[in-house]
Amino acid sequence: MNILEKITNELDMLSKSERKVAEVILASPGTVIHSSIAALAKQANISEPTVNRFCRRLDTKGYPDFKLHLAQSLANGTPYVNRHVDENDTADEYTSKIFESTMASLELARKSLDANDINRSVDLLTQANKISFFGLGASAIVAHDAQNKFFRFNVPVVYFDDILMQRMSAINSRQGDVVVVISHTGRTKSLVEVASLAKENDATVIGITTTGTPLAKECNIVLSVDVSEDTDLYMPMSSRIAQLALIDVLATGFTLRRGSKFRDNLKKVKDSLRSSRFERKD
Amino acid sequence: MNILEKITNELDMLSKSERKVAEVILASPGTVIHSSIAALAKQANISEPTVNRFCRRLDTKGYPDFKLHLAQSLANGTPYVNRHVDENDTADEYTSKIFESTMASLELARKSLDANDINRSVDLLTQANKISFFGLGASAIVAHDAQNKFFRFNVPVVYFDDILMQRMSAINSRQGDVVVVISHTGRTKSLVEVASLAKENDATVIGITTTGTPLAKECNIVLSVDVSEDTDLYMPMSSRIAQLALIDVLATGFTLRRGSKFRDNLKKVKDSLRSSRFERKD
């Protein structure tokens, strides 16, 4: 844990003099990492041994070790956190906040994913007769993107962002087909129905959704992408980006499973675009 | 700059003995931050003053100060770097690599963006009579997503991922219309043509692309999203995610510009979905 947070947490477990030290440190941690124990003691109006005891109470070996921890906490000042956009933010501010929140969500999403489930999903996808990606709203974009990736693999792949097409397609599915259903909330009724229809028709259903939702219950495998709710502006933001990163993971897993020869093929697909582009000069 | 990089850079400016110190440090920086100057000297088979001189050559005040710098470099171990997926990676490994690379790209993209250009783009978008988003391939998804966000603002917005529709739409555009053209490479001929057609017809053209590309030259404003090339698997990966984050930024800027009353409206749009979803129990 970040040592600055730790100091804040343990503030009331400290003695009077130790708290003085804590306050001086919290007031300007940046200065402290360049101070000797004597200088800090003087600043806080207490003795050197007190500083030393303070350091030990925070589970560090002593003052120099404490400074090391402090320096680490200060580096990159708590990397990425979900900071909310404020009414009066400048363009620079809200840009930074959004990018940072996005990164924080990706961090979170990665933690919620289970490598085993990914492995099993990749297994199923590589063996599938047909792959379908279904999503609605923002998740439709993710399904669309998945199609854009998987069609390169030369496997039958479809994507639908239309409820009726999804239903019809689900009813038509059979053993050996894989249906990937994407929904952040996992509560969209028609999608849950589609998942259950596909399952009834013997398709394997992979859900890209939040843990414990109605959709998750209908799936054979759940790839849980838990990100903090996108409450800021009532629009899906981080959730779809985390889902897209997961699509990248699945696509990558797919190509790795297929071996190096297969990857040459991907290069050909890409190279086929060359004539439609302006040449690079470099 | 990161002190570890600095050591690597200055390696050939160091004397023989100092280089020994450098090598020991680079081999296991994590151990060094818990070693005394004596311990490190012994490990490198040189004397203590040499370590001290080494520290000063790297512009630190002395050994303790050097350790502080080292500790900061080690904090969050060079946060996110673009690590390439390897043939033999386990699911866990490639998942982590992809998420980290994505985060690294977002970091890069944020740095390449100019707050002024974002501000001007938001200005233009809020004042537009009509907004069009054009993209092809992976960028089509981004355009699709942009439509999904901007239609909530109750402004005329279209998205096309079809060359002909894009051309027709571009030719139909007029003063006051904003056309957003999205392309990572910025070299897709038909899109560059669409941009120039739109410009000829007095629309304002905003390009979401890489700096200095043919597309960039056709645009009134370029929002430069420079990410490291997605060379890994010949598929667009990080680029489209950075573009999506930028769409979030533009959408957010839009809502902020419109004020708080407008945001209540967004909530209504979201609430309209309620009946199509299963209730949450909590």
Next chain:
DNA sequence: CAGAAATAATGAAATTTTATTTCATAATTT
């Protein structure tokens, strides 16, 4: 509730550890 006893907190001084400086010598370059 006063006052004694026990406990905990604190800092002065001594000690120990760690880092730095000085300077003589060795290695390298000119």
Next chain:
DNA sequence: AAATTATGAAATAAAATTTCATTATTTCTG
């Protein structure tokens, strides 16, 4: 061979830690 640079042993200085006596605080007792 002379000049320059690099290096480490020893001395010194600085910083951190330990010890221990003193002071403050709490708890107990009549």
